[in-house]
Amino acid sequence: MIKTKLDLAFDWQAWQSTPDDMLRMDLLVIKRILFDLFLIHEFEETLLRLYQEGCVWGPVHSSVGQEAVAAASIAALRKTDKIAGTHRAHHQFLAKVMKHATPDSWDPCREALPVEASLAVKRTLAEIMGLAPGYCGGRGGSMHLRHAEAGVIGTNAIVGGGIPLATGTAFAEKFKHTDQVVLCFFGDGATNQGVFHEACNIAGIWNLPIIYFVENNLYAVATPSAEVCAVKDLSAHAAVYGMNGRVVNGMDPLAIYAVIDDSARSIRGGGRSCIIECKCYRHYHQGGEKRGSAFGYRSRREEDEWLERDALVTFPAAVLQAGLLEEPDLLNLRELAQSAMMEAVDYCTLQRNARIVRPELWPRVESLREGVRSDGREWQGVSFSDPETFTDLVEMKYSDAIAAVTGRWLEKDDRVVVLGEDVANFKGGAYGATKQLPERFPKRVLNTPISEAGFAGLACGAAMSGLRPVVEIMYPDFTLVAADQLFNQISKLRYMYGNTTDMPLVVRTRVAIGCGYGGQHSMDPAALYALFPGWRIVAPSNALDYVGLFNSAMHSLDPVLIIEHHSLYGRKFPLPKDNLDYFIPFGKARVTREGKDVTLITYGCMVGRCEKVQARLAEKHVSAEIIDLRSIDFPSIDYDLIGGSVAKTGAAVVVEESPRSQSLGATIANEVTERFFEWLDAPVLRLNSADVPNPVSRVLESAAILGEEEIVTGVMSAARRKWNGDYPSRRTEAT
Numbered sequence: 181m182i183k184t185k186l187d188l189a190f191d192w193q194a195w196q197s198t199p200d201d202m203l204r205m206d207l208l209v210i211k212r213i214l215f216d217l218f219l220i221h222e223f224e225e226t227l228l229r230l231y232q233e234g235c236v237w238g239p240v241h242s243s244v245g246q247e248a249v250a251a252a253s254i255a256a257l258r259k260t261d262k263i264a265g266t267h268r269a270h271h272q273f274l275a276k277v278m279k280h281a282t283p284d285s286w287d288p289c290r291e292a293l294p295v296e297a298s299l300a301v302k303r304t305l306a307e308i309m310g311l312a313p314g315y316c317g318g319r320g321g322s323m324h325l326r327h328a329e330a331g332v333i334g335t336n337a338i339v340g341g342g343i344p345l346a347t348g349t350a351f352a353e354k355f356k357h358t359d360q361v362v363l364c365f366f367g368d369g370a371t372n373q374g375v376f377h378e379a380c381n382i383a384g385i386w387n388l389p390i391i392y393f394v395e396n397n398l399y400a401v402a403t404p405s406a407e408v409c410a411v412k413d414l415s416a417h418a419a420v421y422g423m424n425g426r427v428v429n430g431m432d433p434l435a436i437y438a439v440i441d442d443s444a445r446s447i448r449g450g451g452r453s454c455i456i457e458c459k460c461y462r463h464y465h466q467g468g469e470k471r472g473s474a475f476g477y478r479s480r481r482e483e484d485e486w487l488e489r490d491a492l493v494t495f496p497a498a499v500l501q502a503g504l505l506e507e508p509d510l511l512n513l514r515e516l517a518q519s520a521m522m523e524a525v526d527y528c529t530l531q532r533n534a535r536i537v538r539p540e541l542w543p544r545v546e547s548l549r550e551g552v553r554s555d556g557r558e559w560q561g562v563s564f565s566d567p568e569t570f571t572d573l574v575e576m577k578y579s580d581a582i583a584a585v586t587g588r589w590l591e592k593d594d595r596v597v598v599l600g601e602d603v604a605n606f607k608g609g610a611y612g613a614t615k616q617l618p619e620r621f622p623k624r625v626l627n628t629p630i631s632e633a634g635f636a637g638l639a640c641g642a643a644m645s646g647l648r649p650v651v652e653i654m655y656p657d658f659t660l661v662a663a664d665q666l667f668n669q670i671s672k673l674r675y676m677y678g679n680t681t682d683m684p685l686v687v688r689t690r691v692a693i694g695c696g697y698g699g700q701h702s703m704d705p706a707a708l709y710a711l712f713p714g715w716r717i718v719a720p721s722n723a724l725d726y727v728g729l730f731n732s733a734m735h736s737l738d739p740v741l742i743i744e745h746h747s748l749y750g751r752k753f754p755l756p757k758d759n760l761d762y763f764i765p766f767g768k769a770r771v772t773r774e775g776k777d778v779t780l781i782t783y784g785c786m787v788g789r790c791e792k793v794q795a796r797l798a799e800k801h802v803s804a805e806i807i808d809l810r811s812i813d814f815p816s817i818d819y820d821l822i823g824g825s826v827a828k829t830g831a832a833v834v835v836e837e838s839p840r841s842q843s844l845g846a847t848i849a850n851e852v853t854e855r856f857f858e859w860l861d862a863p864v865l866r867l868n869s870a871d872v873p874n875p876v877s878r879v880l881e882s883a884a885i886l887g888e889e890e891i892v893t894g895v896m897s898a899a900r901r902k903w904n905g906d907y908p909s910r911r912t913e914a915t
């Protein structure tokens with residue numbers, strides 16, 4: 181056996197400053213770092229007092245102990261660079277908004293605080309207190325801060341959840357050929373989350389302009405980092421993602437500044453992304469004002485040692501010792517920070533017998549439901565088509581129509597990018613849905629790693645940063661692998677960030693029920709996505725609808741799920757010749773077949789199955805009206821059309837291919853009953869496939885799937901109940 185020792189091609193360094201570095205630093209930068217240090221500290225201590233006084237609702241994860249990390253790292257960025265943070269992000273947020281609100285030439289030792297900067301402190305406090313003047317109108321609070329103009333993409337309360345978004349922003353910046361860098365902050369705990377690794381992998385292969393910055397404060401709540409990670413230095417992870425790794429002391433502002441400055445420069449010049457680990461300490465417990473030792477997971481001695489090393493003590497002392505500033509300068513800086521904070525407290529609170537929140541600053545309760553989705557401004561001036569009126573039609577396969585309309589968008593909108601597994605292989609994806617697009621748009625149709633959470637989250641960040649991603653999730657079941665990104669992030673962030681972002685992305689996925697692929701490849705995802713109201717969902721039952729709904733999806737400022745079905749892929753449908761640009765509105769269903777006895781409410785591939793059943797029902801003297809819902813997220817279901825139909829037929833059956841427990845039907849049936857009870861002559865019936873994970877065996881699978889025969893039987897029973905047990909045939913004869 182020949183064993184050869186292998187080396188990782190990995191540039192790994194620890195950085196530490198020397199007294200000489202201090203002398204080489206720009207004095208203005210030192211003053212700014214000092215000011216930010218004092219301001220962040222003052223802010224956090226004041227916030228904890230407000231919290232104890234009952235003025236702050238929700239947790240306060242203070243950054244006391246980690247002030248220098250944010251102050252120095254953000255000092256090394258440009259104003260236009262972006263940052264993302266976590267549940268513990270007041271320090272980063274404040275440093276970035278202050279950078280935005282002050283001129284680069286502002287000298288905090290000599291000049292007053294600019295008005296915009298004073299307002300930035302006030303608005304940051306207001307947001308954390310849940311007040312209307314906050315950057316997200318109080319919707320986000322302490323853990324979900326966003327200020328896009330200042331370059332704060334957003335902070336995130338899901339540990340690790342924001343990392344793919346930040347990576348998506350870096351992707352967008354590279355795609356747009358800017359030279360901006362993203363600094364993505366997170367804790368040691370987040371490095372054990374899968375999305376951290378998925379995002380790093382994508383950033384590594386695409387060499388994205390991002391710095392992953394681990395604030396390793398040694399604990400995740402009360403769990404020591406060493407107990408949950410076998411690697412001592414977390415930047416070692418960089419080795420496997422083709423990145424550079426750096427370690428720096430969080431109490432050494434000069435080293436932090438230098439390492440960020442160096443990394444950002446290198447990235448702007450096309451160099452590798454990197455993972456920087458900053459060893460630091462939070463002096464308090466996870467949240468609130470007690471020390472960690474009060475909970476027994478660390479010792480007072482350890483805490484006291486870190487307090488002695490605290491940058492808030494050591495850095496000003498080093499600046500004095502170097503003779504760069506005098507004691508009165510430091511006093512000035514401290515007073516400036518304190519007065520900015522006092523003004524912010526006065527802005528947000530009143531001192532009566534006790535301190536209270538200024539009542540006039542609470543958000544309007546009437547605004548509660550605003551901002552879950554776009555206000556619809558994107559639809560002004562858009563004219564919609566009724567495809568029934570089209571003449572001059574040509575035949576096209578459903579899958580070719582997907583590729584054609586996607587290609588049309590790639591052609592006409594340079595913000596569009598297509599992402600997914602194998603989308604650029606086989607000349608157009610595993611099932612032809614991107615046919616010919618890889619060769620026409622090689623830089624915009626991109627194969628991703630098998631990394632659903634990573635690329636769904638990347639699309640989220642990219643959409644928030646001005647791109648229009650189209651993401652293919654190969655099988656809907658894989659949604660569950662990316663659930664946090666799709667549901668906690670994509671669906672909720674517009675609302676949580678106070679309607680300060682749009683989320684224009686499209687997810688396409690192809691249902692494969694009926695292919696023998698089994699229980700992990702046979703999901704109808706409609707009901708799952710419908711649980712999260714940020715999502716719009718369409719399920720085009722034919723190519724004509726596909727094109728019109730795809731166009732609306734691409735134009736929408738909300739995330740849209742397009743549910744395709746394998747049984748439609750190979751079928752040909754009419755399409756207007758030379759016109760792939762028409763829009764079909766969301767929320768408009770269609771009667772595909774008229775009838776007078778019972779309304780079948782359905783969508784997607786079941787439309788065709790119901791149409792086939794209609795003839796068999798007619799033989800049994802039951803006349804069925806078929807409604808193709810098209811839009812199937814709950815707020816978009818076209819109850820006007822359904823109501824009109826039910827008023828005529830007096831009976832409704834919801835027909836879905838999904839198992840009963842994973843279907844939209846319960847909600848639809850309930851709404852129809854509540855809204856149209858007086859018109860109903862029978863309870864609303866639901867027909868679904870069997871409640872089992874789809875079995876592979878051909879016999880079992882076809883027994884599981886709701887087939888024509890069962891639809892006939894189900895609809896007949898609805899008709900019988902409508903006619904009080906009379907057989908439809910007798911009733912028909914009688915009328």
Ligand SMILES: Cc1ncc(C[n+]2csc(CCOP(=O)(O)OP(=O)(O)O)c2C)c(N)n1
Nearest residue numbers: 268337338339367368369370397399400401
């Ligand atoms: C996915 C997820 N799991 C658990 C939590 C609960 N939680 C909030 S903060 C935290 C610790 C995070 O530790 P770390 O990443 O080291 O950041 P630090 O708090 O030390 O800044 C945990 C477990 C969460 N918010 N999200």
Ligand SMILES: [Mg+2]
Nearest residue numbers: 367368399400
């Ligand atoms: Mg930690």
